[in-house]
Amino acid sequence: MCGIVGLHLRDPGLYPRLGELLTGMLCEMSERGADSAGVAVYGDPTWTxxxxxxxxxxxxxxxxxxxxxxxxxxxxxxxxxxxxxxxxxxxxxxxxxxxxxxxxxxxxxxxxxxxxxxxxxxxxxxxxxxxxHVAVLKGVGHPQQLAQAYGLPGAQGWQGVGHTRMATESAVTPGGCHPYAVGPDQCLVHNGSFSNHATIRRDLRATGHAFDSANDTEVGARFVADRLAAGYDVETALKELTTTFDGFYTLLVSNADSFAVVRDAIACKPAVIAEHPRWVAMASEYRALVGLPGIEEARLYEPEPERIYAWTR
Amino acid sequence: MDPVTIGLRTFDLAAVPLRSVNALLHGRPVDGHAPLAIDEAVELVNPRGAHAVAVGLDAPRSVRVAGHVGYYAAGMNQRADVVIEGNAGVGVAENMMSGSVTVRGNASQSAGATAHGGLLVVEGDAAARCGISMKGVDIVVGGSIGHMSAFMAQAGRLVVRGDAGEALGDSLYEARLYVRGSVASLGADCVAKPMRDEHLEELAGLLKAAGYEDDDPAEYTRYGSARTLYHFHADNTY
The missing domain is CATH 3.30.70 (Alpha-Beta Plaits)
Structure with missing residues (x-):
């Protein structure tokens, strides 16, 4: 299964609350993945x-x-x-x-x-x-315990991403824990499974990429990082991902100035986006968004298959 | 007492556990709560996107849910009339047998999946796989529906006031589909069919039941099975 949450703050007045809000979102997704949980926080004054x-x-x-x-x-x-x-x-x-x-x-x-x-x-x-800008925290254990251990409730910043993992295809280790942050200030989290990752991994290895894990998502992250390093923008890189990768995926891809969501053509892995004048948020399920300030006024929608949704700072 | 509230019980899902509320709705005793009268209307507040809200009801009861719900809301419904004043997650009214479920907002994928009877109304849009494997339910969608809707639909009627996504009615059996707007593509063995008088009459009845009686049934196109997949054809083998 796995759960994804992401929060991109538009209102600097909310920056001090980033960690508190992200903790609530992450912990609400505990049932979707209780074996490990990782987060990426952009702009925390202590970490970065x-x-x-x-x-x-x-x-x-x-x-x-x-x-x-x-x-x-x-x-x-x-x-x-x-x-x-x-x-x-x-x-x-x-x-x-x-x-x-x-x-x-x-x-x-x-x-x-x-x-x-x-x-x-x-x-x-x-x-x-x-x-x-980014601090990426990984560990194995229950999301609620990890969020406290990371000190996530006290974190600040302008953007955060989280993932609760239910491992299906590689080991339950910190190396298998999302987010995958393999390029500068980049970060990718995934709900689903890539079916042709071994082939793409071989192609990337042949061009000099080294891998940290046997995880399918790491292949997606290294693919995106490779394309961004070649000068692609995020939308073009993700468009190429949709034509290269086979399998099921809802992806949240962030870097220092952007925040993007894409789903595969079948779109069986869930995703909800909420847009508010003060923030943009994405989660696997609506219940993870309930605690966001002003959620009642937010525009809620499901991202359509193979359409790339991106926001920039 | 306000006459409107006579016979109405309100449960706050932020305070009362969902399992207790569902047990009361099933007519089972729950400590600390008076049992519900057979026809007592119920209002559920603060659903906060919870899964399995008001599932498995089996009484002619009116239930109003004030907010967004998660997965499988009002699933397996029999006889109850459930209104969701918000959006619904995956599989709203899945396997409904009778009664009605109304979603005032949008519904996520697999709305009305495998449902055998009753009426599901989604006033907003329904996402992918709406009415997948429907077996007799009537579904009326005020907006548009996503891809692979009515996949392997066996019986019942699906009415869409907006547009349909790709592969509508793939491998369809005998369900009848009525779409007013465009269809991105038809699935295997699904074809457009003429609107005869009985179809105009049937559609008018469904639109009226869902509160859209001002729609002109003549603006809709009927889709159904070409019935070419019913029997084995050597040409279909690989």
Whole structure:
């Protein structure tokens, strides 16, 4: 099954409430997927302060500490800051967000140097996401417990995406947890299953892409990232996705300045969009939107199959 | 007492568990609540998109739901008249046997799926697969319907005041489809058929029952099965 939620705020007055609103949406979708839950938050002043670039990662994604139920990082944030600072030769700030750590350095240092440092210090690390604006938090467990462990209710920002997973085709691990954030400030969540992902994975590998998991959605995310890197806009990239990928999907694709929804031609995976002057929201089911301010006045509709809906900041 | 509220019980779904409300609607005892009289009308407030609201009713009762509902609302309905003052999620009135279900807003996919009888009215649009495998229900949609509607529809009538999406009536049996607007494409074995007097009369009756008596039945086109898939043809094998 799986549940998707996304919130794109138009009114800056709501930015301080992003995490609180996203938590309510995510937890309402717990029944659609209770094995893992991940979120992407754009613009949180602690995780991704201005002038800095951030990398979200799990040092030991395959190790679940029984003492914490996998809800805390194996390496504590201050220790990770020391280790990364030594490797990079400059101070690194690290914040703990449940099992995920979010490190940031001056923009001049760049995400590539920070990602390389993470991989050098912890060769098995999972890079959950990177960029100027996005923090991507992943973990295995119940969405309600994870939301608290991430500190999601206190998060701020202008856009957030969440996913509750019910695994069908790859392992229940942080690597299998959505969102897939494989390009700078990009993020993709998926409800459904791609049936021809193995073929497309081979094609992408042949052009130099490396994969973190055996998950079908990661193939979709790397496909979109590849097209965006080639200069496509989001709508063109998603149009090509609809003609390349076979299977069932409702996708929510975000990056630093956009938020887009697309469904496959059969459109059996649910989706509801709500538009309000203060925000745009999308969820697998209407009940996830009930707590949004002004939902009574919002325009509610179901996205049509193979039509790309996109909003920009 | 306000005469309008005589014999009306209101339940707040934000306060009373849905299972308790459905049990009361089924005539079963629930601690802390007086049983419902057989014909006592019910109003449900704060549905907040919940699934399975007012499912499995089996009494001639009027039920009004004040808000949007989730999946399978009023599913398996028998004899009750349910009005949803909002949008409905997947499978509203699925497998309805009799009675009526009215959705004032839009309905998601598979509205009226497999329903055997009764009347389903969706005043807004219905999404994909409206009336899939319908087995005798009457469905009237005020707006348009999505793709693959009336797929394998066996019996009953589907009336669409707007347009129909792709593959209307694919592999249709003996259901009759009436569409006023355009049809994006017809599914396998579904064809347009002439409107004879009995069809104009039947359609006028359905429109009246759904509150659209001002529509001119002559503006509609009838679609039905060409009946070429009923029997095995060697040409259809691969």
């Amino acid at each position: 302060p201005p002038g800095r670039v951030a990398v979200s990662f799990l040092t030991h994604p395959d190790h679940q500490d029984p003492a914490t139920g996998g809800l805390a990082s194996v390496v504590a944030a201050p220790d990770a800051a020391t280790i990364l600072g030594t490797e990079l030769g400059e101070p690194v700030a690290v914040n703990a967000a449940g099992p995920t750590l979010v490190a940031h350095v001056p923009a001049a240092t760049g995400t590539q140097a920070l990602r390389d440092a993470v991989r050098t210090c912890w060769p098995g690390a999972l890079i959950a996401g990177f960029g100027e």
